[in-house]
Amino acid sequence: MSAREYKSKDIAVYFEPRLCIHSGNCIKGLRQVFDRNKKPWIQPDNADADSIANVVEKCPTGALHYKHLDGSSAETADDEISITVVSGGPFYVRGKIELKNEKGEVIRKDTRLALCRCGQSGNMPFCDGSHAKIDFE
Numbered sequence: 001m002s003a004r005e006y007k008s009k010d011i012a013v014y015f016e017p018r019l020c021i022h023s024g025n026c027i028k029g030l031r032q033v034f035d036r037n038k039k040p041w042i043q044p045d046n047a048d049a050d051s052i053a054n055v056v057e058k059c060p061t062g063a064l065h066y067k068h069l070d071g072s073s074a075e076t077a078d079d080e081i082s083i084t085v086v087s088g089g090p091f092y093v094r095g096k097i098e099l100k101n102e103k104g105e106v107i108r109k110d111t112r113l114a115l116c117r118c119g120q121s122g123n124m125p126f127c128d129g130s131h132a133k134i135d136f137e
């Protein structure tokens with residue numbers, strides 16, 4: 001994982017740009033922390049760690065993750081695997097995910113992923129937002 005790290009004294013937030021499809025959940029959830037008009041765009045000092053963790057877990061693609069720096073709790077996967085079909089968009093997958101290639105090799109372990117359904121992603125098998133450019137239905 002080639003993630004960028006953003007830290008306060010209580011929490012580290014990790015961001016993987018190649019998985020972000022600009023759903024905006026993070027910005028809508030906690031604008032004082034996630035703001036594309038600021039540098040750095042993630043500022044964990046501006047909210048408490050639990051609120052940040054709560055919003056990070058709503059990132060549907062796994063582009064955001066976190067670690068509490070006091071070791072108190074870490075993100076846990078949903079008990080059940082769920083797959084949500086997004087109208088005109090990807091599959092959102094949640095749970096304890098092991099994504100494998102055709103050889104059976106695990107290519108990613110995660111708790112949240114967005115998988116391409118339109119065939120146009122430049123970052124297969126992950127959605128990269130290209131569905132929005134092709135009127136995918």
Ligand code: SF4
Pocket residue numbers: 019020021022023024025026027058059060061062063064
């Ligand atoms: S919630 Fe995740 S996918 Fe959506 S904009 Fe934020 S980082 Fe990107």
Ligand code: FES
Pocket residue numbers: 088089090091115116117118119120121122126127128129130131132
């Ligand atoms: S579904 Fe998003 S790029 Fe294909």
